[in-house]
Amino acid sequence: MKLCVMVQLCALLTLTQEAPGREKCACELSSREKLFPHEKLRIVKANASDCNSNITPQKTVELESLLLGLERRLAQLHKDVQVLEKEDDGELYGVLSLYVIENEMTEIKLLIDKLNSTTQGHQLLTANASQQLQAQKAEMLALQKFDTMRVIEGRRVNIDLSEKLLKCNKDLNTTVAPTEPPQGTCPRSRLLNVTGPRVYTAGEYPGSYSYGAWGRDPRPEQGKESWYWLVMMTSNNRYAHYVRLYSSLSALIIGVSVPGNIQIHSSNPATNTIQGPNNVLYGGALYYNCYNQDAVCRFNLTTKAVTTLQLPKGTRYNSKGNFCHLEECYPYTDLDLATDDSGVWVIYTTNQDYGNLVLSKVEEGEPPKLGQTWRTSVYKQAVTNTFMACGVLYATRYINRGMEEIFYSFNTVTGTERFNIGIFINKMSPNIQALNYSPVDQMLHAYCDSNMVSYKMLFG
Structure with a gap:
């Protein structure tokens, strides 16, 4: 027994002494799959x-x-x-x-x-695009063979199922539409025509300030029902730091401003400077594009307080989302403020919407808040201006030096879009820098190359 144990120990010792030192080990991996053509x-x-x-x-x-x-x-x-x-x-x-x-x-x-x-x-x-698409299609079909785990095919099936599910839910929830769906949020609903101009004046400063806006407060303070307001871009067609008030239309035409200017700041540009011509007055407060910001400013004419409403991330500003026509774009018209019977609206565009018009309701308060938002399929740079009337967004385009067309509408009640409105506006000047609808007298106020023009709006 002892002899056997001794023999085993001797054998183990011999093997230990003869074992080679540590060596590097390499494995060759052979794959039957072709290399993916990343290039x-x-x-x-x-x-x-x-x-x-x-x-x-x-x-x-x-x-x-x-x-x-x-x-x-x-x-x-x-x-x-x-x-x-x-x-x-x-x-x-x-x-x-x-x-x-x-x-x-x-x-x-x-x-x-x-x-x-x-x-x-x-x-x-x-x-060229057709040829490129054919080539792209061939390349993508060739690349599909590398999808050995069938990931792409699975995604396609999922998309198909999702579309079928959405269609099924839509069919289940379908309601019978009324014979005459509501056109907007007020009795004057369908816009039939725009006639005029009814008013045409160069005001106090003929030919001096090309960009600006004017109009009436749809919800005026007591005693100011007949007042008109005017904002002129006094610095480089871009900035303004005050709103000018007139006690009546005749005072505006002959150029007698009472009570005169109400300053937001003493000079331009500053933190609360007005940027761009698309401004409105509502409830005794001026709404405008804040200087150098993707935000709406609200200036209370009585308290002189300024509050800010931040717009969604990706909103285009600083002349990156202007109104345009073939000949030119109107600088710093990224944000268009509008009013109607229901309050204040803001029209803009974002990177996420690829330049299409976005419409949001501005809810009053201190500070104001962003309410419901609607997205449209009309490209903003194909539009020269917008305005609101009875909860309907209208867009215009440049026809020639003497004619502008209201060609598009978006109804916030029904969600329907129309591209065939076909209502023409006779212009007194080639360019319209701002349009504001006044529900007080159903007038459309246009600021045209330093002139103030108004038109009568006819509703169904």
Whole structure:
């Protein structure tokens, strides 16, 4: 027994002495799967980004505006030719009429040339985009074979199921719509027409301040029911630091301001400076875009207190979300304040909404709060101005130097959008910097290149 144990110990000792030292161990991993082509995926992403940057809503708006402008010009030319045929006296009148028609034809030719070049550019862009999309599709189909765990396919199935579930819930909750759905939040609901202008005045400072806004307080303080207010951009078409008051319309027209200016600050720019022309007065307080902020300021004309309402993160400001037409954009019109029978509204756009108009109700208080918000499908830079009437948002666009069109509406009660309003405004100046609706007298007040113009609004 002892001998056996001794033999085993000797054997163990021998093995221990003969064991080699520690060596590095390497394993070779062999995979049957092909390497994922990351470079191809990067190229696909880059091409998609380029395509998105090349094809923008502005291009469609540009073509539509040119076609609309050509349609209006041709109609006017036809009228002028008819007048010439009827009233030509063969002498001075005929020469002048022919001269007018010649100028119109020259403008039409320039418009057609611009339309042709724009159309050719769009055709080339469409052809290139079509080719790129086909190539992108082929690349993505080739990349799908690397989805061995079927993650993409699973996502598609989930999306399909979610859409079916939403449709099912919508069908279950569907209610029968009334025969004539409500158009807004007041008896004067459907806008039928805008006539005028009824008032046209250069005021106290003819031609001095191109940008500004004016109007009436929809909920005036007692004794101030006939008052009018005026805010002029007194610094670089961008800033203002006071609101000017007039005791009546006649006082505004002849330029007699009583009680005069009510200052927010002694100079521009400062923390509470007014930035941009789209301002309104409601309940004895001025609402405007705060200087250098994505926020609404409320200035109480009696207490001189300023309170601030912060807008959602991503709101465009400092001239990054302006009203525009083909020829130009109106600087620092990112925020448009509006009033109607129900109170104050703010119209703006955000990065999350890709430049489309966003409408929010401003709830009164100290400070004011942001109420319900609606999102639209109309691109803000395709719009020249907006206003509210009876809970309906209206948007305008530039037709030519003498005509503006109310082309769009969004009903906050029904949630419906219309792009075919087709109500035209006769302009006294080429540009409208601000529009304010007054429910007190159903007038639309426009500030046009330093002139104050008002129109009568006709409702159903």
